[in-house]
Amino acid sequence: MAVACVSDRFLRACRRQPVDLTPVWFMRQAGRYMPQYRAVRARHGLLEICQNPERAAEVTITAAEELGVDAAIIFADLLLPALPLGFHLHFNSGEGPVIEPVLRDRAAIARLPESLHGELGYVSEAIRRVAGHFPDTFPVIGFAGAPFTLASYLIEGGASRQFAHTKRMIFEDRGAWALLMQKLCPMLVEYLSEQVEAGARAIQLFDSWVGALGEADFRHAVLPYNRLVIEAVQDLGVPVIYFSTGTSGYLGALRDTGAAVLGLDWRMEMSRAWSELRGGCALQGNLDPLRLFSPAAELKSAVRHLMAQSRGQTGYIFNLGHGILPETPVENVKNVVNWVREFSASAL
Amino acid sequence: MAVACVSDRFLRACRRQPVDLTPVWFMRQAGRYMPQYRAVRARHGLLEICQNPERAAEVTITAAEELGVDAAIIFADLLLPALPLGFHLHFNSGEGPVIEPVLRDRAAIARLPESLHGELGYVSEAIRRVAGHFPDTFPVIGFAGAPFTLASYLIEGGASRQFAHTKRMIFEDRGAWALLMQKLCPMLVEYLSEQVEAGARAIQLFDSWVGALGEADFRHAVLPYNRLVIEAVQDLGVPVIYFSTGTSGYLGALRDTGAAVLGLDWRMEMSRAWSELRGGCALQGNLDPLRLFSPAAELKSAVRHLMAQSRGQTGYIFNLGHGILPETPVENVKNVVNWVREFSASAL
Numbered sequence: 001m002a003v004a005c006v007s008d009r010f011l012r013a014c015r016r017q018p019v020d021l022t023p024v025w026f027m028r029q030a031g032r033y034m035p036q037y038r039a040v041r042a043r044h045g046l047l048e049i050c051q052n053p054e055r056a057a058e059v060t061i062t063a064a065e066e067l068g069v070d071a072a073i074i075f076a077d078l079l080l081p082a083l084p085l086g087f088h089l090h091f092n093s094g095e096g097p098v099i100e101p102v103l104r105d106r107a108a109i110a111r112l113p114e115s116l117h118g119e120l121g122y123v124s125e126a127i128r129r130v131a132g133h134f135p136d137t138f139p140v141i142g143f144a145g146a147p148f149t150l151a152s153y154l155i156e157g158g159a160s161r162q163f164a165h166t167k168r169m170i171f172e173d174r175g176a177w178a179l180l181m182q183k184l185c186p187m188l189v190e191y192l193s194e195q196v197e198a199g200a201r202a203i204q205l206f207d208s209w210v211g212a213l214g215e216a217d218f219r220h221a222v223l224p225y226n227r228l229v230i231e232a233v234q235d236l237g238v239p240v241i242y243f244s245t246g247t248s249g250y251l252g253a254l255r256d257t258g259a260a261v262l263g264l265d266w267r268m269e270m271s272r273a274w275s276e277l278r279g280g281c282a283l284q285g286n287l288d289p290l291r292l293f294s295p296a297a298e299l300k301s302a303v304r305h306l307m308a309q310s311r312g313q314t315g316y317i318f319n320l321g322h323g324i325l326p327e328t329p330v331e332n333v334k335n336v337v338n339w340v341r342e343f344s345a346s347a348l
Numbered sequence: 349m350a351v352a353c354v355s356d357r358f359l360r361a362c363r364r365q366p367v368d369l370t371p372v373w374f375m376r377q378a379g380r381y382m383p384q385y386r387a388v389r390a391r392h393g394l395l396e397i398c399q400n401p402e403r404a405a406e407v408t409i410t411a412a413e414e415l416g417v418d419a420a421i422i423f424a425d426l427l428l429p430a431l432p433l434g435f436h437l438h439f440n441s442g443e444g445p446v447i448e449p450v451l452r453d454r455a456a457i458a459r460l461p462e463s464l465h466g467e468l469g470y471v472s473e474a475i476r477r478v479a480g481h482f483p484d485t486f487p488v489i490g491f492a493g494a495p496f497t498l499a500s501y502l503i504e505g506g507a508s509r510q511f512a513h514t515k516r517m518i519f520e521d522r523g524a525w526a527l528l529m530q531k532l533c534p535m536l537v538e539y540l541s542e543q544v545e546a547g548a549r550a551i552q553l554f555d556s557w558v559g560a561l562g563e564a565d566f567r568h569a570v571l572p573y574n575r576l577v578i579e580a581v582q583d584l585g586v587p588v589i590y591f592s593t594g595t596s597g598y599l600g601a602l603r604d605t606g607a608a609v610l611g612l613d614w615r616m617e618m619s620r621a622w623s624e625l626r627g628g629c630a631l632q633g634n635l636d637p638l639r640l641f642s643p644a645a646e647l648k649s650a651v652r653h654l655m656a657q658s659r660g661q662t663g664y665i666f667n668l669g670h671g672i673l674p675e676t677p678v679e680n681v682k683n684v685v686n687w688v689r690e691f692s693a694s695a696l
Contacts, residue, residue: 159509161507161509162638162673164638164673167636167638167641168638168641171638171639171641171642171646172641172642172643211594211615213636214614214615214616214617214634214636214669215615215616215617216617216650216653217636246559246594246615247615248596248597248615248616249596249597249615249616249617249620250615250616250617266562267559267562267563267594267595267596267597267598268562268563268596268597268598269562269563269564269597269598272597286562288515288561288562288565290510290512290515290516290519291519293515293516293519293520294519294520295520298519302564305564321562325510325512
């Protein structure tokens with residue numbers, strides 16, 4: 001199965017340049033919904049895949065080729081930086097990740113190492129292999145968790161609904177939070193710079209849980225750090241996609257991160273986001289991942305509805321509003337790729 | 349400790365009439381953060397409190413008097429209607445509620461009873477006692493879970509992050525979802541009508557989890573049912589507060605429910621909500637409950653910032669953006685009541 005993309009339409013859209021067809025890729029496109037991935041996963045743990053560049057490259061490439069999308073996102077886990085920071089990481093099936101020990105006091109924050117010392121080199125090596133596999137026109141996306149989201153995992157010790165410990169640190173002890181951010185930001189810049197050096201042509205920064213905060217708190221406790229990381233990466237010449245969820249109430253603050261692209265969830269109509277942002281950045285999103293369970297006619301109609309909202313806009317990248325879920329029918333994902341081609345072509 | 353409120357400022361604000369001071373109450377104001385409640389809870393299970401009108405009235409009254417707020421919300425649980433519907437309900441400490449069996453197929457939905465047959469009479473009896481305790485000027489708020497949120501608990505079997513089963517029903521089998529809504533709506537109207545009959549002067553409809561949906565799906569799968577329930581309750585002469593979270597992206601659709609008041613979470617600045625809604629309804633909210641853990645000076649400043657956003661607006665009710673959390677310092681909650689008085693008085 002050959003990759004359909006022969007233009008760099010994904011990167012052009014990131015830069016808000018006109019494209020031949022709307023570019024499309026999917027968050028978590030290499031994942032448990034796909035039989036080829038499950039076959040690899042049956043033999044290897046999640047970390048074993050991430051830490052072996054050959055395997056990580058293989059699942060990355062297979063997914064991109066199988067779906068015929070316009071970009072490959074490197075197979076890795078948002079929590080990998082926890083390892084060189086000295087945390088233990090377990091993935092209990094069905095219950096999400098467990099990170100130990102929890103990070104809740106200033107002394108422990110002060111003891112965090114200052115650099116990754118190349119310990120995540122397997123990620124950039126995997127990127128190097130994927131980039132080498134594809135023609136120059138086909139981009140590999142690198143990624144990391146944004147400072148808030150990464151910090152929230154370390155502080156909560158895993159997934160959370162209320163992010164009570166994280167927010168209590170922000171609200172009760174600003175100094176501890178600032179110290180943690182000052183530790184994490186240079187490390188993320190280091191990690192992402194390695195990925196760019198290895199051939200990543202764009203970087204997605206996942207701030208999946210930052211929507212736990214309101215706008216004033218986002219602007220105070222998150223925005224300065226995000227700007228710092230995003231600016232450092234974009235100075236290397238690659239666009240950053242800043243992805244967040246639950247943040248429909250403050251798109252302007254998201255734009256103020258300076259990211260070339262904002263990745264949005266489905267909680268706001270894309271048409272509204274365009275009119276609110278008035279072309280200040282490119283937009284990526286935002287089909288509800290659960291929509292992929294709909295019968296074909298309804299799914300097609302949802303894709304049409306979504307595509308219509310970006311008609312006439314430059315800088316639109318089709319994606320979901322969050323990652324593909326494990327039980328998603330592969331056929332539906334492939335259909336969506338075809339419909340995106342069809343609807344964008346018909347707009348020419 | 350006497351109730352400070354001698355005017356019906358809460359009800360006046362619901363109707364967007366001028367008030368002497370900004371009314372204030374707190375979601376989950378009778379709860380585990382309060383020692384008096386913990387003392388009762390040490391002797392009785394949650395359901396034992398809800399199902400005993402004397403006890404439920406006692407914890408409701410104690411909290412309202414202790415805090416000196418402008419309204420008492422009846423102590424009850426959003427999941428009580430699951431009992432007459434034939435579900436088992438357990439509250440495992442720390443893990444949230446468990447509802448059994450899960451409700452996922454059309455046959456099971458079809459078998460749900462058509463009426464509560466007065467089986468939740470203990471809630472209205474508790475309301476009757478609270479209303480009898482307070483002077484006429486002090487309102488008791490009744491409540492229920494909104495159709496989506498109640499349904500999500502029955503379908504998921506408890507709390508959820510992605511609401512995958514609920515959304516799959518909406519996306520995969522519209523007919524099953526419509527049938528479930530047709531069962532739940534008349535039942536909720538029956539339940540809330542009993543509460544109004546017993547003396548509830550306002551009703552809050554909790555749609556805590558509806559933000560899992562995007563706007564188009566909200567409008568199709570939720571809005572018609574919410575309108576039906578809200579209209580039926582408001583026809584009885586009491587205002588409905590429609591509370592939701594994660595819905596900053598579609599305030600206009602929330603307003604289309606017809607509710608007199610919208611309860612908002614902290615994910616959107618209140619000033620923005622006012623300008624977007626242009627006086628179409630009263631607004632309640634939206635301090636982040638985690639803010640109540642801040643040191644006094646910062647908390648006071650957050651309250652001032654929030655109050656300033658509603659300066660000059662009629663129809664503002666101070667509240668949190670979600671319920672008070674268990675470990676919240678009581679002193680901070682009381683301080684907030686005083687600061688709301690202070691800042692609204694200084695605006696006169």
